[in-house]
Amino acid sequence: MTDLAWIETAITAARPQAIGALLRYFRDLDTAEEAFQNACLRALNAWPQNGPPRDPTAWLIMVGRNVAIDDLRRGTKQQPLPDDAVISDLDDAEDALAERLDGSHYRDDILRLLFICCHPELPPTQQIALALRIVSGLTVPQIARAFLVTDAAMEQRITRAKAKVARAGVPFETPGAVERAERLGAVAAMIYLLFNEGYSAAGETAGVRAPLCEEAIRLARLLLRLFPSEPEIMGLTALMLLQHARAPARFDSGGTIVLLEDQDRSLWNGTMIAEGLALIDKAMRHRCTGAYQIQAAIGALHARAPRYEDTDWAQIDLLYGSLEILQPSPVITLNRAVAVAKLRGPEAALAMIAPFEARLGSYFHYFGAKGALLLQQGRCDEARTAFDRAIALARTPAEVSHIRMHLDRLMREADAAGRASA
């Protein structure tokens, strides 16, 4: 890597910890962010000349803090900034700080930072935007592009989120065990939301939004390094790795959805699958089941099947059954119905999802699945009605073209049948 690329990576890697520590000093997101930016500018100046510091994170925290304190002092009386030569001579102080960073302090810093970003008063879209800005360091245009909104709209969203956080006041004391568990849960949920933002993208937008999945995985790995024995964080990380591993096979060259059964499994990312499987294996040993672990276990069964026909549907049905108990939701039942259809036929699956028609009346996947099940039973007219509703509810061009494919096939078959009987 070139010097500059090296520095950029070092800054990205140091960011959550450094911003977290600076936030603890200054108790204000804007000040912490500005202090970090200033430290980064100094790093770009000093590191190529002096070589990389022993501990880049400690360096950035130290310099960021000094510069911000100087800025605050300058507010009261004019005082010159220390020049770069002084700043670059930080070795001893840096060592002392690095020592302390190795302790448990920074875990709480990063957790607090993540928790602030998923403050319960913020709507989910603002939580994600704030986390991408503050923790991941993406620029406003980058985030705006990923969420398909204008720069100005995203700028406003982030500013509002910061203002709300500042008004709400943030507890800075070290969280207790119960509170920490609650925070971890909120942070995990935010990370999974972020992942799904990237995952649900399709076609032309897939390239723009795939980095959201990668960033979510990076944040989950970060959490897992801080809390290596939390089975649900292992489950969450495994779940995202196993899902993201299929990304190269999920859409064809035209951007149309390729169903699991038709995906070219040789395109799946083997390394990601291996990591996901290792994590879910580890998580299960804790015997403390949670929703992420169960979903990851389902993903693992798909990943382990060499061919679609080898899928262990009975096990998947059982896992969805425990997920329904843990987290009852019609969407989970809808997913379970796919496994039930494999095991006991489409009729059993249709009976299972029928009670949810009213509640899932605006859910694309409900009518897509219903249409497919009716088709399996040869009830073509009813299938067409379901597919028509699905098209009306589709949110992406890929979803539309996927359903259109089913409809076209129905039309062709009806044509052929018409000609045969004529």
Added chain:
Amino acid sequence: MLYAILCYHDEGFVGSWSREEDAAVMEKLKVVHGKLAEAGRLGPVARLLPTTAATTLRKDSEPPVVIDGPFAETKEQLLGFYVVECDGLDCALEVARDLGRANPGGAYEIRPIGLFMPGTAQP
């Protein structure tokens, strides 16, 4: 003599490489691997999954305790290793330097191998 070259680096740093940066480093490493393989000096090479996927069996109690994570929490983690045929430490160091030019940062630990069994498992 066979030498093990163990690759240590800060996982947070390596984990922050973009896919393109990672691929670029792997390309440069492949050049070094190619030269060693051609000379018949390259043994097994392994890139390890992240330490978050690791489990440790501590042998100092009975029954042994199994804990999550790698053996020790340090700044730099064991991320992979090479087994290389070398005439001596200088030669092994030379290989490590070549690898280091292709993949800067972190450290390589060089350890002579006392017993070598190739094994049967394929990654």
